[in-house]
Amino acid sequence: MDTPSRIKQLRQQLGISRSALARKSGISLTYLNEIERGIKSPTEHTLRKLCSALGLSLAEFFAGDGQGEELPADVRRMIAIARQLTPRQRQLLLEVMEEWLANNQG
Structure with missing residues (x-):
């Protein structure tokens, strides 16, 4: 796997700038640039x-190397946001999503 390309690909799919990813991950922009450039x-x-800043685990990072199906960028973003919610907030969100699904299976 080409780690620099994978980081850049994921960052771009999520619409995150280098500076935003650097800030969110707590690494310097210079270091991130050097990583992405190899x-x-x-x-x-x-x-x-x-990976945490991109909303995925190390396993998910390496699983998306073309060997299997990747989650769409919007779903990864939802997961990243959900990880920042409290357990109660996640439960409420899940209930809303399930209700939407039940009402749209008509």
Whole structure:
């Protein structure tokens, strides 16, 4: 897997700028630029920070290497946002989504 390309691809799919990803992940913009250009390789810790900022796990990051089906960008973004909610907020959101689904299966 080409880690620099994968980071850039995911970032672009989510519509996140380099500076926003750097800020959200807590790494410097310079370092992120060097990672995306393949000049530097991220440590596991840095890659975990980037994945968290992109709303996915390390497993999801590596699973999307063309071996299997990837989640659409909007679904990954929903997951990233849901991870920031409280358990109660997630439960309420889930109930709303289930209600929408039940009402649209008509």
